[in-house]
Amino acid sequence: xxxxxxxxxxxxxxxxEKLAIKGSGSKSFLAPVRVGLxxxxxxxxxxxxxxxxxxxxxxxxxxxxxxxxxxxxDAGQMLAFEPPHFGDDSTxxxxxxxxxxxxxxxYAGAVRDFVLGAKxxxxxxxxxxxxxxxxxxxxxxxxSRLLVGSFGSLGVITEVAFKCLPLPKAQATxxxxxxxxxxxxxxxxxxxxxxxxxxxxxxxxxLHVRFAGAEPAVNTAVQKRGGEALxxxxxxxxxxxxxxxxxxxxxxxxxxxxCKSTAPAxxxxxxxxxxxxxxxxxxxxxxxxxxxxxxxxRAGGYASVWRGGASTHAxxxxxxxxxxxxxxxxxxxxxxxxxxFPSLSSSAGEGARQGG
Amino acid sequence: xxxxxxxxxTAVASAVDALRKDFGERAVTSHSVRxxxxxxxxxxxAGLPDVVVFPETNEEVASIVKLCNQxxxxxxxxxxxxxxEGHLKALxxxxxxxxxxxxNILQVNAEDLDCRVxxxxxxxxxxxxxxxxxxxxxxxxxxxxSLGGMSATxxxxxxxxxxGTMKENxxxxxxxxxxxxxxxxxxxxxxxxxxxxxxxxxxxxxxTLGIITEIQLKLYGVPERISxxxxxxxxxxxAVNVVITAMQLGIPMARIELLDEVQMDxxxxxxxxxxFAAKPTLFMEFHGTDAYVAEQIEQMKSIxxxxxxxxxxxxxxxxxxxxxxxxxxDAYWAGMSxxxxxxxxxxxxxxxxxxxxxxxxxxxAEIAKTSLTCMxxxxxxxxxxxxxxxxxxxxxxxxxxxxxxxxxxxxxxIGMGGTCTGEHGIGIHKLDALKEEHGEAVDVMRTIxxxxxxxxxxxxxxxxxxx
Numbered sequence: 001x002x003x004x005x006x007x008x009x010x011x012x013x014x015x016x017e018k019l020a021i022k023g024s025g026s027k028s029f030l031a032p033v034r035v036g037l038x039x040x041x042x043x044x045x046x047x048x049x050x051x052x053x054x055x056x057x058x059x060x061x062x063x064x065x066x067x068x069x070x071x072x073x074d075a076g077q078m079l080a081f082e083p084p085h086f087g088d089d090s091t092x093x094x095x096x097x098x099x100x101x102x103x104x105x106x107y108a109g110a111v112r113d114f115v116l117g118a119k120x121x122x123x124x125x126x127x128x129x130x131x132x133x134x135x136x137x138x139x140x141x142x143x144s145r146l147l148v149g150s151f152g153s154l155g156v157i158t159e160v161a162f163k164c165l166p167l168p169k170a171q172a173t174x175x176x177x178x179x180x181x182x183x184x185x186x187x188x189x190x191x192x193x194x195x196x197x198x199x200x201x202x203x204x205x206x207l208h209v210r211f212a213g214a215e216p217a218v219n220t221a222v223q224k225r226g227g228e229a230l231x232x233x234x235x236x237x238x239x240x241x242x243x244x245x246x247x248x249x250x251x252x253x254x255x256x257x258x259c260k261s262t263a264p265a266x267x268x269x270x271x272x273x274x275x276x277x278x279x280x281x282x283x284x285x286x287x288x289x290x291x292x293x294x295x296x297x298r299a300g301g302y303a304s305v306w307r308g309g310a311s312t313h314a315x316x317x318x319x320x321x322x323x324x325x326x327x328x329x330x331x332x333x334x335x336x337x338x339x340x341f342p343s344l345s346s347s348a349g350e351g352a353r354q355g356g
Numbered sequence: 357x358x359x360x361x362x363x364x365x366t367a368v369a370s371a372v373d374a375l376r377k378d379f380g381e382r383a384v385t386s387h388s389v390r391x392x393x394x395x396x397x398x399x400x401x402a403g404l405p406d407v408v409v410f411p412e413t414n415e416e417v418a419s420i421v422k423l424c425n426q427x428x429x430x431x432x433x434x435x436x437x438x439x440x441e442g443h444l445k446a447l448x449x450x451x452x453x454x455x456x457x458x459x460n461i462l463q464v465n466a467e468d469l470d471c472r473v474x475x476x477x478x479x480x481x482x483x484x485x486x487x488x489x490x491x492x493x494x495x496x497x498x499x500x501x502s503l504g505g506m507s508a509t510x511x512x513x514x515x516x517x518x519x520g521t522m523k524e525n526x527x528x529x530x531x532x533x534x535x536x537x538x539x540x541x542x543x544x545x546x547x548x549x550x551x552x553x554x555x556x557x558x559x560x561x562x563x564t565l566g567i568i569t570e571i572q573l574k575l576y577g578v579p580e581r582i583s584x585x586x587x588x589x590x591x592x593x594x595a596v597n598v599v600i601t602a603m604q605l606g607i608p609m610a611r612i613e614l615l616d617e618v619q620m621d622x623x624x625x626x627x628x629x630x631x632f633a634a635k636p637t638l639f640m641e642f643h644g645t646d647a648y649v650a651e652q653i654e655q656m657k658s659i660x661x662x663x664x665x666x667x668x669x670x671x672x673x674x675x676x677x678x679x680x681x682x683x684x685x686d687a688y689w690a691g692m693s694x695x696x697x698x699x700x701x702x703x704x705x706x707x708x709x710x711x712x713x714x715x716x717x718x719x720x721a722e723i724a725k726t727s728l729t730c731m732x733x734x735x736x737x738x739x740x741x742x743x744x745x746x747x748x749x750x751x752x753x754x755x756x757x758x759x760x761x762x763x764x765x766x767x768x769x770i771g772m773g774g775t776c777t778g779e780h781g782i783g784i785h786k787l788d789a790l791k792e793e794h795g796e797a798v799d800v801m802r803t804i805x806x807x808x809x810x811x812x813x814x815x816x817x818x819x820x821x822x823x
Binding site: 052142148150 | 512645
């Protein structure tokens with residue numbers, strides 16, 4: 001498969017044509033506009049190497065995330081960034097290219113923190129290997145992490161080595177009725193006080209806190225913080241991660257705000273808060289979009305349209321300063337000198353370019 | 357082929373004049389200062405810069421870089437001079453930018469668990485200044501390095517298993533680009549940034565893509581309880597198996613460090629440790645609540661018992677812990693002074709953890725072929741270990757043996773699916789190993805280097821082989 005793709009890319013480069021890299025399409029709503037022939041990554045699937053003792057799994061790009069998670073769960077391990085699938089057939093390649101992490105992100109780390117190495121076919125058709133499969137590697141530039149969130153603009157990610165973590169032995173979710181401001185304060189303080197928190201979400205006037213880890217640690221935290229037990233919490237967190245919660249379904253236009261975790265709550269728009277306060281989801285409309293962006297930048301972060309927004313909003317890539325734009329163009333050209341792959345800024349979905 | 361052509365004497369002289377005019381006494385050309393800035397802590401093959409400048413602001417750094425870019429003069433950033441792979445050697449002379457006067461902590465956001473520092477702040481300075489907030493910064497390479505230098509070399513230390521390395525703990529940077537522009541990567545938002553992850557590109561670029569002048573760092577709450585323990589073994593492989601088992605079970609060790617019998621002997625002598633035998637040893641530290649730490653210790657005790665470990669010796673009092681970890685951090689200096697008159701340098705392999713015992717054995721076998729002494733110290737939870745090779749610097753044959761063995765050890769690690777460098781970096785000493793490890797991928801790294809630094813003024817001759 002790799003050789004076929006290499007030929008395809010070389011041919012496209014020679015003819016000045018474009019290629020669109022695509023997996024199952026579950027995150028297409030976030031991706032740049034893709035034109036040209038489709039290069040479907042799903043034909044390159046399977047686990048290349050997995051010895052649970054190593055805490056490393058090496059996977060081909062077209063492998064379903066669900067299959068990887070199943071294999072790891074059978075060995076008592078997980079992808080600790082808790083990737084949202086947004087579709088049953090969501091692939092590993094797409095997960096890394098989109099660079100999107102789930103509820104555990106604020107506590108365990110992002111996709112990029114678990115990518116130990118990656119193979120990629122660049123725009124010249126060369127199949128290259130960056131990083132490796134060891135926990136620490138400082139040999140040369142950290143290119144494998146540059147690929148995370150690159151949305152197929154630098155090349156075809158063909159294989160990824162992830163760091164695995166053991167599944168927690170115990171887990172419990174507690175629910176607390178409180179307003180947004182109180183919830184933000186609690187999320188930040190409890191985490192700083194070293195509670196074994198692995199997810200936090202405030203929605204509809206309720207703070208949901210997932211404690212996980214060793215049993216005594218979880219029990220101690222639950223006793224200390226109180227709240228009400230959430231039954232079927234595994235399902236609840238999966239639905240939240242997959243954005244199947246009613247909060248998401250009811251949004252006509254949804255904005256994603258990444259900000260410092262203690263940024264004050266905005267009470268005039270319907271909002272959900274996760275990642276200990278560092279990620280806010282806001283129901284918006286044409287009128288409120290500018291205000292959301294303004295508030296986000298005051299809170300040390302930025303806002304972008306996730307779903308349903310008009311494409312006239314300034315995209316994140318377009319809002320880069322000139323020197324940064326220049327650096328982006330040079331990186332793009334280093335990988336893809338003939339522009340076979342789409343540029344990061346040719347975006348339809350405004351949620352694109354939101355690594356993390 | 358020369359990677360870089362040394363600038364003409366006139367070009368250098370006129371740049372030095374311009375810098376003297378702008379920086380006065382903060383542009384220094386005395387031999388002693390240039391010598392001090394010509395090397396790190398590794399092999400002292402000094403290469404002197406032509407001038408050392410001590411800027412105080414981002415704008416001053418930018419003005420120096422702009423001048424050097426116009427004159428095609430090399431620029432080398434200097435923090436505290438503790439790098440190990442020849443990163444600071446001025447191969448082609450040039451301007452050394454010493455960032456030690458940029459030592460302000462710009463913000464501490466205790467509630468957000470982050471801070472912003474200038475590049476010259478050292479890790480110990482940061483921890484001393486934030487102590488009253490109940491927070492700490494965990495990354496601890498052996499030296500009291502500057503945070504700018506630690507960022508530029510993607511440093512790590514004894515806490516990496518639990519807290520990660522520099523790359524996981526940097527939220528954003530201010531960087532002066534090779535054409536003298538000041539850019540910011542990342543935001544206060546912990547999670548993400550627009551566009552490519554430039555932060556990760558600059559972290560670990562060893563001063564070859566730009567000069568890091570400010571760093572936004574994550575901080576952590578000081579745990580309620582910290583307990584350090586030491587356990588000794590008759591066999592090194594048993595100690596390694598303990599580590600593998602602990603990682604497998606997900607015991608959240610804050611630190612787990614291995615010293616072999618020779619290294620332990622050196623540390624006992626150098627740091628005057630009492631009551632320990634010169635045997636393979638694990639230094640451990642547990643962080644958490646009282647109950648959690650107690651449970652972690654019970655789990656570890658049962659694992660070490662299975663592998664014939666000794667009783668634990670605990671250090672719970674801060675001063676005892678400090679003494680213990682000081683001894684661990686001084687392992688390099690203990691190795692240096694193990695044989696009078698000798699020097700030592702450290703390899704830096706990192707391998708899949710299941711190959712760790714094999715790799716250490718193969719490395720030792722490599723040294724056994726020579727007349728040299730070696731000792732081993734490792735961040736074993738990550739599969740990363742250092743072979744310190746002790747040799748007589750005045751004996752050319754010994755030095756050559758040491759260098760050959762080190763190259764061979766890097767090759768062994770790469771052959772086992774590992775890397776030639778887990779934390780020290782490439783510098784000038786591992787350029788060949790990088791090619792061996794990454795093959796054609798080095799071409800892309802070189803293309804990026806050429807694109808972002810077309811005149812190759814940023815620390816030329818380091819990190820990425822240019823031919």
